[in-house]
Amino acid sequence: xxxxxxxxxxxxxxxxxxxxxxxxxxxxxxxxxxxxxxxxxxxxxxxxxxxxxxxxxxxxxxxxxxxxxxxxxxxxxxxxxxxxxxxxxxxxxxxxxxxxxxxxxxxxxxxxxxxxxxxxxxxxxxxxxxxxxxxxxxxxxxxxxxxxxxxxxxxxxxxxxxxxxxxxxxxxxxxxxxxxxxxxxxxxxxxxxxxxxxxxxxxxxxxxxxxxxxxxxxxxxxxxxxxxxxxxxxxxxxxxxxxxxxxxxxxxxxxxxxxxxxxxxxxxxxxxxxxxxxxxxxxxxxxxxxxxxxxx
Amino acid sequence: xxxxxxxxxxxxxxxxxxxxxxxxxxxxxxxxxxxxxxxxxxxxxxxxxxxxxxxxxxxxxxxxxxxxxxxxxxxxxxxxxxxxxxxxxxxxxxxxxxxxxxxxxxxxxxxxxxxxxxxxxxxxxxxxxxxxxxxxxxxxxxxxxxxxxxxxxxxxxxxxxxxxxxxxxxxxxxxxxxxxxxxxxxxxxxxxxxxxxxxxxxxxxxxxxxxxxxxxxxxxxxxxxxxxxxxxxxxxxxxxxxxxxxxxxxxxxxxxxxxxxxxxxxxxxxxxxxxxxxxxxxxxxxxxxxxxxxxxxxxxxxxxxxxxxxxxxxxxxxxxxxxxxxxxxxxxxxxxxxxxxxxxxxxxxxxxxxxxxxxxxxxxxxxxxxxxxxxxxxxxxxxxxxxxxxxxxxxxxxxxxxxxxxxxxxxxxxxxxxxxxxxxxxxxxxxxxxxxxxxxxxxxxxxxxx
Numbered sequence: 100x101x102x103x104x105x106x107x108x109x110x111x112x113x114x115x116x117x118x119x120x121x122x123x124x125x126x127x128x129x130x131x132x133x134x135x136x137x138x139x140x141x142x143x144x145x146x147x148x149x150x151x152x153x154x155x156x157x158x159x160x161x162x163x164x165x166x167x168x169x170x171x172x173x174x175x176x177x178x179x180x181x182x183x184x185x186x187x188x189x190x191x192x193x194x195x196x197x198x199x200x201x202x203x204x205x206x207x208x209x210x211x212x213x214x215x216x217x218x219x220x221x222x223x224x225x226x227x228x229x230x231x232x233x234x235x236x237x238x239x240x241x242x243x244x245x246x247x248x249x250x251x252x253x254x255x256x257x258x259x260x261x262x263x264x265x266x267x268x269x270x271x272x273x274x275x276x277x278x279x280x281x282x283x284x285x286x287x288x289x290x291x292x293x294x295x296x297x298x299x300x301x302x303x304x305x306x307x308x309x310x311x312x313x314x315x316x317x318x319x320x321x322x323x324x325x326x327x328x329x330x331x332x333x334x335x336x337x338x339x340x341x342x343x344x345x346x347x348x349x350x351x352x353x354x355x356x357x358x359x360x361x362x363x364x365x366x367x368x369x370x371x372x373x374x375x376x377x378x379x380x381x382x383x384x385x386x387x388x389x390x391x392x393x394x395x
Numbered sequence: 396x397x398x399x400x401x402x403x404x405x406x407x408x409x410x411x412x413x414x415x416x417x418x419x420x421x422x423x424x425x426x427x428x429x430x431x432x433x434x435x436x437x438x439x440x441x442x443x444x445x446x447x448x449x450x451x452x453x454x455x456x457x458x459x460x461x462x463x464x465x466x467x468x469x470x471x472x473x474x475x476x477x478x479x480x481x482x483x484x485x486x487x488x489x490x491x492x493x494x495x496x497x498x499x500x501x502x503x504x505x506x507x508x509x510x511x512x513x514x515x516x517x518x519x520x521x522x523x524x525x526x527x528x529x530x531x532x533x534x535x536x537x538x539x540x541x542x543x544x545x546x547x548x549x550x551x552x553x554x555x556x557x558x559x560x561x562x563x564x565x566x567x568x569x570x571x572x573x574x575x576x577x578x579x580x581x582x583x584x585x586x587x588x589x590x591x592x593x594x595x596x597x598x599x600x601x602x603x604x605x606x607x608x609x610x611x612x613x614x615x616x617x618x619x620x621x622x623x624x625x626x627x628x629x630x631x632x633x634x635x636x637x638x639x640x641x642x643x644x645x646x647x648x649x650x651x652x653x654x655x656x657x658x659x660x661x662x663x664x665x666x667x668x669x670x671x672x673x674x675x676x677x678x679x680x681x682x683x684x685x686x687x688x689x690x691x692x693x694x695x696x697x698x699x700x701x702x703x704x705x706x707x708x709x710x711x712x713x714x715x716x717x718x719x720x721x722x723x724x725x726x727x728x729x730x731x732x733x734x735x736x737x738x739x740x741x742x743x744x745x746x747x748x749x750x751x752x753x754x755x756x757x758x759x760x761x762x763x764x765x766x767x768x769x770x771x772x773x774x775x776x777x778x779x780x781x782x783x784x785x786x787x788x789x790x791x792x793x794x795x796x797x798x799x800x801x802x803x804x805x806x807x808x809x810x811x812x813x814x815x816x817x818x819x820x821x822x823x824x825x826x827x828x829x830x831x832x833x834x835x836x837x838x839x840x841x842x843x844x845x
Contacts, residue, residue, distance in 0.1 A: 141809075143501045144524035160842075227667030229604075251671040252824055338611050341670040342821030357495055360520060360809040362502070 129373055135366035142362030153367035164368070167346045170258055174329055174347065175379075177262050178322035182273055186315065189277035190303055203278045206271035214268075218335030221264045225250035251337055254344035261345060265332050269325070273318045280314030281307060309394035316387040320380060327376055348372050446480060448741050450748060451507040453486040455493050455731065462697060462763035463562070469759060470752050481744060490731075501526055506736040508745045512559055514550035514729045515805045516812075521734070522553045528737040529556035533746040539754055542771040550729045550801070560753050563730030564770035565692040566799070567622055568710045568792055570699060570785075575603050575687040584711040586722070588626075588655060591714045595664045598687045606659075607686035609677020610669040610823050613816035617803050618726060619690045620819050622713045624652040625800050626720030634806040637840065644836035653822070653829035655716055660822055670823050692728045693789050696767045700783045710789050725792075725799040730770060767793075807840070814839035 136153055140146035157164050192199035209217060226232030227249045228239060235247040250260040284307060292302050330349040333339060339346040339354060346354070348368060356365025452471070456464040471483045486507060488496060493511055500506050506526050512518040521527055534540040534557060540548075544564060551559045571584060579601045585591040595605040610616045624633055628648040636642040659665075666672065666680055681689035682702035689695070690713065699708050712722040733753070739745050757771040766773055767786045777787050804812035818835050821827060 141520050142498055143520045143526070222671060225671075229667045249668045249671075252668045254824055337671055340611060340613065340817065340820050341824040342817045344824075354813065357498060358809065359813040360498075 129370075132366045132373075133370045135363055136370045138363040138366075140363040141360040142356065143360075146363065149363075153364045154371075156364065157367055157371065163343045163346055163351055166343070167348050167351045170345070171327055171329070171347045171349075173258075174262055174265070175323050175326040177266060178269065178326040179319055181266050181270065182277070182315065182318045182322060185270060185273040185318070186277045186281075186311065188274055189281045190307060192274075192278055193281045199278065200282075203271070203275050206274050208271065209268040210272045212268075214331040215335050217264065217268055218332055221260075222251065222336055225260055227252075252341055254341055257337055257341070258345045261333060261336055264336070265326070265329065268332075269322070273322065276314060276318050276321075277311070280311050284310050312387065312391050312394060316383070319387075320383055323379060323383065324376060327372065327379075348375075447482065448480060448744050449482045449484050450509065450739075450741060450745050451484045451486055453488065453493060453497070453507040453510040455488060455490045455511050457487050457489055462760060462765035465763055466756060466759040466765070470755055473755075474748060474751055481748065483748065504738065506738065508736055508739045508741065509733055509749060510736065511731050512734050513731050513805060514559075514561065515801055516808060517805055518551070518559065518732075518734070519553070520809075522558055526737055527558040527734045528739065528742060528746075529558060530560065530735065530746070530749075531557055533750050534560075536750050537754055539750055542754065542757065544770055544772065547729060547770050550805075551732050559732035559734035560749065561730045561732040561770040562756065563694060563768045565694045565728040565730065565768040566793065566796060567618060567690065567713065567726035567728065568693050568789060569713055570681065570689045570691065570695070570708055570710050572681070572684060572687050572704055572707055573709055574704075574707045575684070579603060579687070584709070585714050587714050587718070588623075588716040592658060592662055594688075595659065595662045599663045604666050604680065604686040605662075605688060606664045606666075607677055607681035607689045608665050608669050609672040609674040609680075610665070610820055611671055612674035612677075613820045614802065614804060615674050615677060615691070616669075616819045616823060617816050618692070618728075620652065620656050620822075621800060621803055622690065622726045623655050623716055624649065625724060625726060626713070626716035627651040627655065629719050630721065631724060631798055631800045634800065634803065638807070644840060645830070645833045649836070650829045650833050651717065653827075653832045656819075657822055657826060657829065661826070665823065670820055692726075693768045693792070694728070694730075696786050696789050697765050700764075700785060705783070705785075708785050710785065710792060712792060712795070721797065723795045723797040725796055727796075727799045727801055729801070729805075730768075808843055810843040811836075811839050 135146075137148060137150060138146040139149045139152070189203070192202055196202060224233045226235070228235040228247055232250075234250065238244070238246045248256055251257050288306055288310075289302055292298070292306055297305060328349055329347055330353065333345055333347055333350050334353075337345045339350040343351075349372065352365050352368040352372065355361045355368060454467060456467050458464055467485075471485065475481060475483060497506070497510055497512070500510075501521060501524065504526070506521075512521060512527075518527075534548075543561075547561060547564050548557050551557055551561060569584075575598070576584075579598050581594055581597055583590075585594045598605040608615050608619070625631060633642065633646075633648060637644060637646075642648075666677075666686065669677070672680075678689065678691070678695065678698070680686045682699060682704055684704045684707075693710075696710075699705065712725070715722060733749060735742070735745050735749060753771075757766070757769050757773045760766055760769055761773045761775055761780065764780075764782060764786075766775070766777065766780075766782070767789050777790055782790075800806070803815050807815070815836060818832055822832070
């Protein structure tokens with residue numbers, strides 16, 4: 100505080116409004132929901148305190164919970180694996196195109212569309228052959244009849260169909276972030292490296308990579324947190340069905356709280372979700388700090 | 396000194412910020428009350444007789460083309476014209492939105508003056524929380540009670556008190572497209588399950604989708620399944636028996652119903668990808684003439700008459716299953732209902748308004764050609780009023796009703812109902828051992844017993 104040469108009161112004026120709002124809108128609800136997780140409560144009538152029983156049920160007795168956690172983490176993994184691909188595309192755009200930003204903007208278009216629209220669009224694409232689904236139609240016209248599926252209603256593949264749509268939608272988002280990062284690297288460095296004989300892949304490896312790490316981290320964290328909270332896309336496309344085959348943590352939480360009227364139990368799931376988000380954010384930060392230290 | 400002077404405005408600002416953020420922490424439902432209070436404050440200055448009163452009326456008729464929407468708006472407008480001091484604030488939502496909003500409001504005890512609930516088990520949590528006002532005294536005014544079909548109000552009563560007034564009373568019927576039946580060479584509507592399955596197979600062989608359904612909203616499949624259970628159980632009351640401990644879900648009647656339902660799935664009765672089709676889209680498969688039958692509540696009669704298959708549709712009773720059951724027993728669907736908040740600031744005025752509303756509701760609905768499936772008696776001849784043949788046919792089915800069951804989620808508690816709904820949804824996508832389905836139900840029932 101002393102370093103800033105400003106009275107504490109002035110600091111408070113600038114910091115407190117946001118801090119209070121943040122505490123009020125984020126931390127208080129998290130604590131309240133943790134407390135609700137300790138209740139047997141239908142969300143309407145009086146609640147009964149039952150300690151950690153909800154958490155015990157969640158970890159030990161709920162046949163939907165662990166599969167939905169697995170699906171969520173798989174989703175997170177897939178979204179994170181997409182980022183290197185985005186980076187690669189961004190490098191190519193920057194290197195070979197005069198006006199790469201225009202193309203990057205085009206890739207960005209799915210992001211500005213509402214998830215509901217995207218979901219409905221892909222639902223139509225995924226429709227069964229008998230209802231004129233485009234994907235199946237293409238497969239049939241290629242003579243690949245045996246490859247056709249009911250993409251959203253076969254329990255074993257429905258989840259992957261949803262992953263694909265999300266990855267498609269957010270590809271442009273991360274591409275744009277990476278592209279901005281790549282273009283912000285000063286041209287002089289590349290020119291200097293060129294004189295030293297580093298071009299193409301070599302320049303990528305020793306100049307672009309180290310300098311893009313902070314931007315790369317942003318994308319990874321965004322992708323991770325975003326996919327943990329994935330809710331809307333699943334809700335629009337399958338609603339978690341058929342028979343929980345596409346339930347992720349957040350849809351399971353919603354269904355428990357509002358459909359099964361187990362508000363306390365839903366809050367316990369929410370608490371778990373917050374804990375996982377915090378844990379992984381710390382882990383990712385730790386990992387990237389090490390990486391940045393190595394390069395600097 | 397300088398510090399002190401600087402701190403004073405700071406304290407004021409901080410106080411303001413605190414107040415703001417605290418307000419932000421509050422529930423959004425409060426804004427309604429705040430608005431009402433403001434109105435009161437203004438009214439205090441005027442004379443007390445024409446005190447301005449605002450009644451919030453949460454409702455689920457958002458579509459302006461539907462008769463219910465028109466009925467509601469006309470009655471509200473009329474009432475406001477007759478009572479200039481009363482303003483009725485409409486909070487119009489989709490069914491699903493309203494369900495979630497009401498639950499959120501209920502959690503903070505901020506229920507609107509009038510709201511919408513579903514009968515029996517679905518409204519019980521609200522009644523247990525004492526959120527609704529008993530309406531017995533109001534039902535006795537102007538003979539309102541006698542307008543309701545006998546027994547109907549029982550679904551909305553707890554411990555001898557009526558807590559809400561239904562907007563309708565429907566039964567589950569099988570609508571069928573006569574033109575498509577003709578195309579497939581089917582002369583008669585099926586009366587046994589065997590014939591029903593054969594009808595399905597014949598239609599399927601002709602490339603016609605036999606049964607429309609939108610199983611993404613899983614209540615649709617359950618509603619059909621429960622009709623089969625009503626038959627295999629040889630009559631109503633299976634779920635009640637389970638709750639009373641006289642039967643379990645592992646009863647042969649339940650297992651037989653699951654098996655029969657699976658036969659229907661195996662015969663290819665439903666559209667491909669049924670579990671990703673929502674209820675509205677599922678209905679449109681029938682209403683656009685792409686499916687031959689639709690097992691659904693009689694509330695769809697008006698919508699079918701307004702669709703492209705109008706005039707080609709008939710209705711029949713759900714067949715017997717393996718020789719069991721009585722076709723005159725139906726799945727009953729007492730409608731969603733209007734309830735009054737126990738904490739309403741204008742309880743008496745709200746009751747007076749709802750009394751007027753409920754008395755005139757059936758008359759207006761009749762005028763708007765929506766009298767089929769009303770929960771109240773109306774004078775008037777359907778034929779003379781220009782109702783369609785389908786409407787008259789369905790109205791005749793009503794005359795045969797000997798009794799029946801309520802939907803699963805109106806009977807069992809929500810947690811058990813959710814397990815049931817997804818268990819039935821699962822039958823659409825894979826063949827399952829019916830004993831396993833029964834076990835799953837029983838386990839969920841026992842885990843969520845109160």
